[in-house]
Amino acid sequence: MTVVFQNLRKQYGANVAIDDVSTEFAPGLIHGIIGPNGAGKSTLINMTAGSYTVSGGAILLDGRRLDGLKKHEIANSGVARTYQNIRLFDQMTALENLEVCYYPSEAHHAWKEVLWPPYGRARVAERRSACMEILRFFNLQTYADAEAGSLPYGRQRMLEIARALVTHPRVLLLDEPAAGLNHHETVELTAKLAELRSPERVMIVVEHDMDLVMALCDRIVVMHHGKLLFQGTPAEVQASADVQLAYLGTANDIDEIRAAAEARRAQLGIRARQRP
Ligand SMILES: Nc1ncnc2c1ncn2[C@@H]1O[C@H](COP(=O)(O)OP(=O)(O)O)[C@@H](O)[C@H]1O
Ligand SMILES: [Mg+2]
Known part of the structure; x- marks a missing residue:
């Protein structure tokens, strides 16, 4: 049971919300998707659950195309989700x-x-x-x-x-499960979600709460302006200058961010060398 995004694309009119995203979500792990507002996180969840159509590329579940199926067919394939805004x-x-x-x-x-x-x-x-x-x-x-x-x-x-x-569900998609929760509730939620990790299940959690993401997730995908900016373990994400810059919001374009990150690394390197 693996979820694969292949050159995934979503366009709303002229607005490209998801731009050529390819990645893989393995079972048994909890995958986080993070990124600033408007990065395309909910769009990824919505396309996977069949709430939104796909503009290009493919979503595969164990090699079988999910995109193009009806919402209830996707649910019958074992995909369940929660919403950014509660819908009970x-x-x-x-x-x-x-x-x-x-x-x-x-x-x-x-x-x-x-x-x-x-x-x-x-x-x-x-x-x-x-x-x-x-x-x-x-x-x-x-x-x-x-x-x-x-x-x-x-x-x-x-x-x-x-x-x-x-x-x-064999695929559980959670869109900002900690939104609006207080600290105590977030800690409780983190513990419950950790218990749901299962070898047969792919879990994907979109979340802003970095304490939850870092404590819970095994792998993290960082989205920025519809592009996949970075993916890795929580430690790798925390160490990434690219990610830090994306969150600081000083640059709009991924190449700009990478260039700025490179420049900052160089700058830090020079400073370190200059220190007596
Ligand atoms: N139903 C929609 N119609 C038009 N544009 C949308 C729709 N949903 C999302 N978008 C746009 O797609 C981009 C990504 O949005 P979204 O996936 O909600 O981001 P996130 O969940 O990361 O905050 C944004 O520019 C947003 O305005
Ligand atoms: Mg969202």
Whole structure:
């Protein structure tokens, strides 16, 4: 289960939001995507989940083209996502939010549920207990019967991730899961997400919170103005002058950033040599 971007491109009218991005997301690892606002992070998630079409290039899941498939076909391939802005079913309870999205890990027969009530009842009970288990994992069990819209903001964020998980996704895409969370909640979220790392699952997390990204991610892709600026381990990203400059926002163009980074490295080198 590997997600591959091949020369991926997205254009909104004349605006090139994603420009020739090629990279690979291996299973068993948590991949971070970082970059300033407007870098194209959400666009990558939206194209992978099938919310947006692709303007060029390809998205592959284990060698199979995902782009071009319908959104529900992509979901059926095992891709689940959360949104930068929470999109729960506000009027349903927390438990119902999970139950309506629940997808058993093994195939079951919907027709049997209708024709054979005991089978149906067993399935309903099974679904309920599986969803309760996921609520408990996120410490949301006390909110099971509360309307999702009435939950505190931080709990809603957790519930959205819980809802993505009830589909047993092989690819989990999280768009800014820590947005709006306080420090305590972010620490809690980081620990929960770390537990979701699994050899069969590709996890991709778009995030601004650098503490979360550095603590959680095994690999990081840095986006800047629609281009892939850098990729590497958290330590490599932290050490990269290119990345630091991109975040300082002094340059608009990747070549400019690279040139500036080169110049700064040279400058630092000279200073170091000049020191007695
Ligand atoms: N639905 C859309 N229609 C038009 N332009 C969009 C749309 N979504 C994103 N964009 C543009 O694409 C670029 C990348 O946006 P986005 O992927 O949301 O960035 P990020 O998530 O990194 O902040 C921005 O210039 C943004 O204005
Ligand atoms: Mg975004």
